[in-house]
Amino acid sequence: MAEINIEAIxxxxxxxxxxxxxxxxxxxxxxIAANDxxxxxxxxGCxxxxxxxxIAGFETPTKGRVTVDGKAVEAPGADRGVVFQQPTLMPWLTVAENIAFHLRLKGIAKAERREQAQTFIDLVGLKGFETHYPSELSGGMNQRVGIARALIMNPRVILMDEPFAALDAQTKSEMQEELVAIWQRHRGTIVFVTHSVDEAxxxxxxxxxxxxxxxxxRELIELDLPRPRDVTGADFNDMKRHVLNLIKEVAAQPAAA
Ligand SMILES: Nc1ncnc2c1ncn2[C@@H]1O[C@H](COP(=O)(O)OP(=O)(O)OP(=O)(O)O)[C@@H](O)[C@H]1O
Ligand SMILES: [Mg+2]
Structure with missing residues (x-):
């Protein structure tokens, strides 16, 4: 059974x-299959x-439906973690408190929250920054907090909307590597929005x-490339040429009025 089914939306x-x-x-x-x-x-604007x-349940479709694990999506749920372009952290809470925020809402005791938060702080490489506030962190570090906050709920599905778009090239590439490493270790299904061909x-x-x-x-492309992806490799660049051509073709079509 597919984890996520998007049906005539x-x-x-x-x-x-x-x-x-x-x-x-x-x-x-x-x-979308489990762990894809x-x-x-x-x-x-597409x-x-x-x-x-x-998929997150923030918008309702005009027609069609989305199911996650066979259950129709009607509202946001803990089975789907969302990471936005801007991490929308609470500025008055520390890194650890932001990450554990939803656990607090669930009524989980402080010691348990702290322990769970630490696991995810370590996972996203924020050890040593537990008591920092968002304003004391870089954009990339804030984004890591956003990712940890989504992961701590142990969602089956992680939905990411251009989470690295605001980062500089170097940080972006580090975050991409880290995300793949987290996904490989942790598993879960990821749907990731981007308008960058390289990122995809x-x-x-x-x-x-x-x-x-x-x-x-327009097209569903299977990427049968080994990981970590070699961006200088011939296979990668053949695929890149194909995707760039598709994007060029798509961009040449007028959008609906
Ligand atoms: N709440 C809304 N009310 C009216 N139109 C909307 C609303 N939300 C989105 N749209 C329109 O729907 C279209 C798709 O928007 P959407 O934000 O999904 O695009 P996108 O592919 O995410 O674009 P981008 O890459 O710029 O983020 C756009 O034309 C947008 O103007
Ligand atoms: Mg968008």
Whole structure:
């Protein structure tokens, strides 16, 4: 059984200030197996975040449905951890407290929270920063807190919306490596939104290339490349050429009015 089933998802937004309908997604069908790492790749405005938000349960589809483990998604749930582009941490809480925040809401005792938080602090490489506040951390470190906060709930699915977009090239590449290492060690199903071809090629088992709005699936690419990905290798670059050509073709199509 697929972990996530996206069944004929269509989403139309009503743009009330302009009195018109915006078709964001059109008939998206996709099965994602347990422990898969899928990247959603497409031009700005093609509906990537909308699709992720529907899986997360923050948005409802106009048509179709998403199931996770056979259960229809109707609202956000602890089975799906979400990491946003900006980590939205609570500035008045320390790193450890931010990471353990949801455990506190669940009523888990302080000692237990601290112990669990420490495991994930170590996992994302933040040892020594437990008592720091978000304002005392770099962008990459804040993003690590966001990832640890999602992982601590032990979700079956992690949904990530361009989590590394704001980082410099070096930090981004370190975070990508770390994410793959965490996924390999920890497992779980990842759906990762990006508009970077390189990022999708470095991270994904599969890449879903989307068309311009309304977003449809243009091509589903299986990435049969060994890990860690060798970005200078011939196979990687053949695949990159293919994906870049697809993106170029997609970008040349006009978006819906
Ligand atoms: N709440 C909303 N109301 C009206 N239109 C919306 C709403 N949310 C998204 N849209 C529209 O739906 C389309 C898809 O938006 P979405 O944010 O999913 O794109 P995206 O692929 O994530 O883009 P980007 O790469 O720039 O983040 C856009 O045209 C956007 O203007
Ligand atoms: Mg987006």
């Amino acid at each position: 269509t989403k139309t937004f009503h743009d009330s200030s302009r009195g018109r309908e915006v078709a964001a997604l059109d008939d998206i069908n996709l099965s 790492f899928v990247c959603l790749l497409g031009p700005s 509906g990537k975040s909308t699709l992720l938000n529907i 090629l470095v991270l994904g088992n599969r890449i879903v290339v989307m068309t311009r709005r309304p977003g449809r699936i």
